[in-house]
Amino acid sequence: MIRAAPPPVFEDAAPDEDPARRSRRVFAGDLLVFRRLPAMARLTEHLNTRLCAALNDPDPETAEQRLDPAAFRSGIGAWRTALATDPLVRATWRETMETLGYRADSLFVDRLNGRSAAVRPAWRGRRGSIVPVHRDTWGSGIAMQVNWWAPIRPVSADRTMVLWPHLFAVPVENDSGTWSLETLRARTRAGHPDGYPLLPSVTRPVPDEDAVPVLIDPGDLLMFAGAHLHASRATDTERARFSLDTRSVWRADLDAGRGAPMVDAAGGEVQWAWFESLETGETGATLSPPPERPPAGSGLEGRRRN
Numbered sequence: 001m002i003r004a005a006p007p008p009v010f011e012d013a014a015p016d017e018d019p020a021r022r023s024r025r026v027f028a029g030d031l032l033v034f035r036r037l038p039a040m041a042r043l044t045e046h047l048n049t050r051l052c053a054a055l056n057d058p059d060p061e062t063a064e065q066r067l068d069p070a071a072f073r074s075g076i077g078a079w080r081t082a083l084a085t086d087p088l089v090r091a092t093w094r095e096t097m098e099t100l101g102y103r104a105d106s107l108f109v110d111r112l113n114g115r116s117a118a119v120r121p122a123w124r125g126r127r128g129s130i131v132p133v134h135r136d137t138w139g140s141g142i143a144m145q146v147n148w149w150a151p152i153r154p155v156s157a158d159r160t161m162v163l164w165p166h167l168f169a170v171p172v173e174n175d176s177g178t179w180s181l182e183t184l185r186a187r188t189r190a191g192h193p194d195g196y197p198l199l200p201s202v203t204r205p206v207p208d209e210d211a212v213p214v215l216i217d218p219g220d221l222l223m224f225a226g227a228h229l230h231a232s233r234a235t236d237t238e239r240a241r242f243s244l245d246t247r248s249v250w251r252a253d254l255d256a257g258r259g260a261p262m263v264d265a266a267g268g269e270v271q272w273a274w275f276e277s278l279e280t281g282e283t284g285a286t287l288s289p290p291p292e293r294p295p296a297g298s299g300l301e302g303r304r305r306n
C-alpha cells in the first residue's frame with residue numbers, strides 16, 4: 001500500500017508569532033511546541049514542588065512503590081485540587097498566555113488539570129488519566145478549541161500522550177453521537193459514574209504503530225487543535241507520568257470563523273460553558289457565534305448551542 005508522506009510533527013514555535021497566523025496553522029493540524037517559556041518553566045517547577053509535597057515523596061514517578069493505592073490517589077487528588085484552585089497557578093498560566101499574545105479578556109479557558117498515570121490500575125483511580133483515543137471536539141463540539149499539554153515530570157515514549165497526526169482530518173468511527181455529558185453528570189450525581197465513559201472515544205481501534213509520542217521536557221508547552229486524535233500511553237512498567245493540560249477558545253478565532261475541520265463529530269451539544277474568561281471568570285456560555293455569522297466550515301452550523 002502506498003502511503004502519503006507523514007506530515008511534519010512537533011515544530012518549535014516562536015512566542016511572538018501573530019496569534020491569528022498561529023491559529024491558522026494549529027487548525028490545519030500543526031503541533032506547536034514552545035520551549036522553556038519563563039512563565040511556563042516557573043509554573044512547571046511550582047507544580048512539581050506541590051506534587052512532591054502532596055505525595056510526600058521526592059520521586060513521584062516511583063512513589064506508588066512506597067504508597068498504598070488509597071494514599072497515592074489521595075495525594076493526587078490533593079494535588080489536582082491545589083492546581084485548580086491555587087491563585088499563583090492561575091496567574092502564571094495567564095502570564096504564559098499573555099506571553100503568547102492572548103489578552104486575558106479575549107481568551108476563554110477551561111480548568112487546569114493535573115494528570116497522573118500510575119503504572120498499576122489500583123493506583124490510578126477513575127480520573128487516573130489513561131485516556132482512550134479521542135478528539136476533544138467530539139465532546140465539546142467546538143471547532144476552534146485549542147488544547148495545551150505540558151509534562152510536569154520527564155516523560156518517555158511509553159509514558160506520555162500520543163497523537164495520530166495523519167488522522168487529523170480523516171474520519172474515524174467513534175461514539176460521539178451517543179455519548180452524553182448529561183448522562184455522565186446524572187450518573188455522577190447519583191453516585192454511580194463507574195461504567196460510563198468520561199468522554200467519547202473511538203469504536204474501532206486505530207493503528208498504535210502510527211501513534212506519535214509527545215517527547216518534550218518539563219517547562220515546554222505543546223499547543224494543538226482540540227480536533228487532533230490523541231490518547232494516553234502508559235506502558236512503562238516502572239514509572240508513572242505527571243502532566244498538565246487545559247483547553248481554550250480565543251474570541252478572535254470565533255469572530256473570524258477559524259476552526260479545525262470537524263470530520264466525524266456527531267454529538268449535538270456544544271460546550272461553551274466549559275470555558276470562562278481568563279480576565280473576569282465570565283462564563284463562556286456567552287461565546288456562541290452570532291447566528292448571522294456561523295464559522296464557515298467549522299461544523300458548528302445547525303448545532304444546538306448552550
Ligand SMILES: [Fe+2]
Nearest residue numbers: 134135136230
Ligand atoms: Fe483530550
